Amino acid sequence: MTDLKVTGLRVARQRCEVLHGVDAEVRAGGWLAVIGPNGAGKSTLLKAVAGLLPYTGEVTVDGVRLRDLPARELARTLAYTPQNPVVPPQMPVREYVLLGRTPYLGYLALPGRRDRAVADQVIERLDLTALATRDVGTLSGGERQRVVLARALAQQAPVLLLDEPTTALDLGHQQQVLELVDRLRRDDGLTVVTTLHDLGVAAQYAERMLLLVNGEAAASGTAAEVLTPAGIAAHYNAHVEVTTGPDGRPRVHLIRPAQVRAEQAEVPTGGSARHDADA
Ligand SMILES: Nc1ncnc2c1ncn2[C@@H]1O[C@H](COP(=O)(O)OP(=O)(O)OP(=O)(O)O)[C@@H](O)[C@H]1O
Ligand SMILES: [Mg+2]
Incomplete structure (x- = not known):
């Protein structure tokens, strides 16, 4: 059982408060999608929960205050992937993923057979076996994103915080990653919090949504409750x-405003797409 509870979270960045008392709760085995326009405070929320930014308010897992946990215990409780990860460029993929096992190693101890097995299994599940000996710095953006996720999964923490985990991924790998996270949630009871810009995708995976706007919760509930055309128009200025x-x-579905569509209908388009060599 790993319930995550956030109460009255306030976070300042460079002395300017950007989260103004946010509450959120994710039941064990639940998936919360934090959505909201650019700059709303989604990444700040995840970073603070991960213990990487000072905050006031409470963050608890199963009633235990995360700020009271020693770093090693925190890393066994919660794994986090940032929106813009910085990776050591000259480290091979397998070694990088093995860093996820650090909270389980003894003082100065090297990873053991079990740690390597866990890392290799995650590498395989994320389609990274062929890249395992490559240096992380030589990977494409999407490959690197999957490697960062692999490190987080190798941590085997019951709470997973993923900040825009699919932005660099092609469609197939987006689906693969989200299905894998969902399977871990269902099979192993992982508690998942993701930020996701694609609202349609978020709606398909998340059980609950939290819409952040200007550092405050503007709505929360099921996807159907949160994703209304009026709410999206008001907060994202999108049709x-x-x-x-x-x-x-x-x-x-993102659609062009009716006025633009009407104007376009009046303009004769002429020509048609040609894909053949027209020599
Ligand atoms: N290191 C920083 N120093 C100062 N202000 C920051 C810093 N990082 C973020 N901010 C500000 O805090 C606010 C929230 O930023 P945050 O990165 O949490 O937004 P976000 O919702 O994740 O946006 P996006 O959708 O673009 O990822 C923004 O106004 C941002 O400019
Ligand atoms: Mg962000």
């Missing part, structure tokens, strides 16, 4: 259509 998928969850 969307929201339909309901066969799974009952909302699908969010």
Whole structure:
């Protein structure tokens, strides 16, 4: 059982408060998607929960205050991947993923057979086996993103905080990563918090959503409760259509404003797309 509870979280960055008392709760085995426009404070929330920024308020896991945990214990409780990870460029992928095992190693001890097995299993599940001996600095953006996630999964912590884990990934790898996280949630009871800019994707995976706007919770609840066209228009200044998928969850479609579509309909387009060599 690993309930995560955030109460009255306030965080200042360079003396300017950017989170103004945010509450959130994720039940054990739940998935919370934190959404909101750029600069709303999503990454700040995750970083503070991960213990990387000073805050006031409370963050507890199963009632234990995270700020009271020693670093090693915290790393066994919670794994975090940043939105813009910095990686040691000259470290081979397998060694980098093994860093996720650090909280389990004895003082000055090297990773053991079990640690290597865990790392290799994660590497395989994330399609990284062929890259295992490559230096992290030589990878493409999406490959690097999967390697950073692999390190976090190798940590085997019951709470997973992922800040925009799929931004650099192609469609297939987005689905692979999100399905893997969902399987870990269902099978092993992992408690997951992600920020995700793609609202349609967030709606398909997350059980609950928290919409942050200007450092405050503007809405929270199920995807259907949070993702309304009016709310998205108000907070994102975006035109969307929201339909309901066969799974009952909302699908969010970005559509051009009606006025622009009407104007375009008046302009004769002439020409057609040609894909053949027209010599
Ligand atoms: N290191 C920093 N120093 C000062 N201000 C910062 C720092 N990092 C973030 N901020 C500010 O804090 C606010 C929240 O930033 P945060 O990165 O949490 O937003 P976000 O919701 O994750 O945005 P995005 O969707 O762009 O990732 C923004 O106004 C941002 O400019
Ligand atoms: Mg962010």
